[in-house]
Amino acid sequence: MTRSNDPDRLGIGYFFPAGKTNFVYSDEAARRVPEMRRGPLLELARTAEEVGFDSLFIADNWSGHQRVAEQFGHQSPAFHAPLLAMALLTATERIRVISTFHTTHHKPAHVARMGATLDAFSEGRWGWNIVTGFSADEAALFGEEFVDHDKRYEMASEFVDIVKRLWSEAEPIDVEGQYYRVKGRIKVPRPVQKPHPRLVSAGASEAGMAFAARHCDELVTLASSVEGLDKVGAKLSTLTQNNGRRVGLCPFSLTIIRDEDGRAQEEFDGLLKSLNVEATREIAADVLGSIESARSMFDKMGADEAAIAFGGGGSVLKLLGTPRQVAEQLIELKANASMSSILINFPLWSPQELRTFTKVLPYLREAGIWKHPSECDAA
Ligand SMILES: Cc1cc2nc3c(=O)[nH]c(=O)nc-3n(C[C@H](O)[C@H](O)[C@H](O)COP(=O)(O)O)c2cc1C
Numbered sequence: 001m002t003r004s005n006d007p008d009r010l011g012i013g014y015f016f017p018a019g020k021t022n023f024v025y026s027d028e029a030a031r032r033v034p035e036m037r038r039g040p041l042l043e044l045a046r047t048a049e050e051v052g053f054d055s056l057f058i059a060d061n062w063s064g065h066q067r068v069a070e071q072f073g074h075q076s077p078a079f080h081a082p083l084l085a086m087a088l089l090t091a092t093e094r095i096r097v098i099s100t101f102h103t104t105h106h107k108p109a110h111v112a113r114m115g116a117t118l119d120a121f122s123e124g125r126w127g128w129n130i131v132t133g134f135s136a137d138e139a140a141l142f143g144e145e146f147v148d149h150d151k152r153y154e155m156a157s158e159f160v161d162i163v164k165r166l167w168s169e170a171e172p173i174d175v176e177g178q179y180y181r182v183k184g185r186i187k188v189p190r191p192v193q194k195p196h197p198r199l200v201s202a203g204a205s206e207a208g209m210a211f212a213a214r215h216c217d218e219l220v221t222l223a224s225s226v227e228g229l230d231k232v233g234a235k236l237s238t239l240t241q242n243n244g245r246r247v248g249l250c251p252f253s254l255t256i257i258r259d260e261d262g263r264a265q266e267e268f269d270g271l272l273k274s275l276n277v278e279a280t281r282e283i284a285a286d287v288l289g290s291i292e293s294a295r296s297m298f299d300k301m302g303a304d305e306a307a308i309a310f311g312g313g314g315s316v317l318k319l320l321g322t323p324r325q326v327a328e329q330l331i332e333l334k335a336n337a338s339m340s341s342i343l344i345n346f347p348l349w350s351p352q353e354l355r356t357f358t359k360v361l362p363y364l365r366e367a368g369i370w371k372h373p374s375e376c377d378a379a
Contacts, residue, residue: 014346025275025283033348051354052373061138112166116190162180168196236249256320
């Protein structure tokens with residue numbers, strides 16, 4: 001989510017709506033946010049650019065088996081990420097767009113060609129959130145067996161190696177891999193960003209972090225404390241010791257900013273009262289389905305307790321407060337934890353809600369951890 005190479009600058013990414021709600025599956029939030037239509041979404045992207053966000057992050061899944069969630073607008077409706085990315089890149093001038101592509105269900109040449117198109121057309125503003133997919137229903141939609149967790153990452157690693165070669169090599173490649181066979185070269189244009197477009201992932205497991213250490217520029221994490229972030233940061237440092245790469249760390253946050261002291265927390269607590277437990281169960285079953293440690297934790301709780309813990313944002317970083325309080329939280333995290341950027345999800349997203357962040361930015365600038373993206377581009 002960062003755009004400059006300045007390690008002291010905090011990159012600020014906006015988690016673009018991939019449904020009326022994402023993560024706080026509150027029916028009230030779903031009622032209050034704008035419609036998922038062209039007009040409101042383009043206005044949202046342009047507002048994010050105007051406010052000074054570095055990037056928009058578009059999550060994506062394929063399967064529509066979560067019927068209650070769909071009915072109430074939780075993680076739904078969601079436009080397909082690369083197509084939405086092109087629309088948002090076309091409607092904006094500067095902001096970057098990071099869109100999700102699955103490795104498991106595609107072929108390397110598909111992603112290489114679509115990614116090259118997005119990056120070249122946007123003149124170097126596209127990035128890839130690399131995911132392996134975590135749901136058996138999604139695999140079934142493609143007529144595939146649900147591949148084991150660690151094998152998905154093995155496949156993803158070979159996949160990304162090939163995509164990088166298709167992006168960078170002038171001459172045809174000839175790969176007889178363990179999982180993919182590719183012969184030839186893709187048409188130009190190739191990506192503008194060198195050596196390749198920005199690569200991001202969010203794997204939390206051993207295999208997921210090893211993947212990020214080998215391939216990615218940044219890892220999105222649900223770690224929320226200085227200790228939690230440092231633990232992930234230390235693990236990444238160990239993993240990158242031998243390859244000399246630097247992988248930034250980007251915590252995901254739930255954010256509400258209100259001028260009046262205590263009001264943001266009240267607003268958040270209000271949303272939790274209308275948590276859609278059934279929709280949350282559906283989503284949690286998928287998300288936690290292939291993650292052993294998380295599933296066992298979830299199983300120990302009663303269904304409602306587990307749904308509230310997961311659907312209410314659980315231990316995810318919360319930025320709930322006045323502009324000054326939110327800025328102080330970010331300044332402290334940046335000073336004390338390994339963190340290159342922050343990914344912000346506004347549960348009550350709207351252009352006005354995004355503008356609440358303009359009051360946070362002067363504090364970050366004063367603390368020396370933020371400059372407007374246009375100043376970084378000019379530097
Ligand atoms: C902020 C965030 C966004 C994510 N976006 C997606 C996504 O769009 N699509 C997807 O299939 N998985 C997504 N994931 C899931 C991760 O790719 C990964 O599967 C998950 O964090 C579990 O990690 P692990 O597979 O290493 O155990 C996301 C995770 C996080 C924390």
